[in-house]
Amino acid sequence: REALRGLSVEGLVTLLPRRGATVADVTPETVAELVEVRALLEGLNARLAAQRHDPEIVALLQDTLARGNQAAKGGTAEELAHLNAEFHERLAEASRNSVLAEVMRGLRERTSIAFAINGRARARADWDEHAGVLAAVIAGDAELAALLATRHVQNAAAAFAKNQTAGGASLQ
Numbered sequence: 001r002e003a004l005r006g007l008s009v010e011g012l013v014t015l016l017p018r019r020g021a022t023v024a025d026v027t028p029e030t031v032a033e034l035v036e037v038r039a040l041l042e043g044l045n046a047r048l049a050a051q052r053h054d055p056e057i058v059a060l061l062q063d064t065l066a067r068g069n070q071a072a073k074g075g076t077a078e079e080l081a082h083l084n085a086e087f088h089e090r091l092a093e094a095s096r097n098s099v100l101a102e103v104m105r106g107l108r109e110r111t112s113i114a115f116a117i118n119g120r121a122r123a124r125a126d127w128d129e130h131a132g133v134l135a136a137v138i139a140g141d142a143e144l145a146a147l148l149a150t151r152h153v154q155n156a157a158a159a160f161a162k163n164q165t166a167g168g169a170s171l172q
Helices: 002-009 028-051 055-072 077-094 098-139 142-165
Strands: 013-016 020-023
Touching: 028 077, 028 098, 028 142, 055 077, 055 098, 077 098, 098 142
Parallel strands: none
Antiparallel strands: 013 020
16 A cells, blocks of 8 residues: 555556556656656766766676667567666666665656657667766766766657657557
8 A cells, every 4th residue: 555655646656546546647748757857867877977986886887788788689678678777777876876866766667668668669779878878987077978868868758759759659
């Protein structure tokens, strides 16, 4: 019950008296608003990661990147989604800001459905963009890391919007 109440507060489920819970509709407009916030905060994650360079977390990011590149060649959509989430979680960890990491976790959960719809179609581009972000983090180029991370989220959102316009998979 507590978990359902938490999901209800976040707008992910609708609680119905004596009927349980249903998954809440996520409109394209809501996704667009969430993406605006997520893009800015992913940029901040990357900027802080570059400034606070943690070799251990960078090594974990490199490992995730290698596995993501491999999955982009033929992995399942589920595997790609898992590795994408792992990359972004580790980037948030690299920021060494626990509040930001927690906020990002919530935003990723709320946008993951939309980005999962992109699936395999954007896999290669996603991992190429991740590589660019990580290279900027490793180089300590905070501004470039922020720019590339922000663009990455915007590009994924644009692909989702294009899919919606073309009559692809829908959130509703």
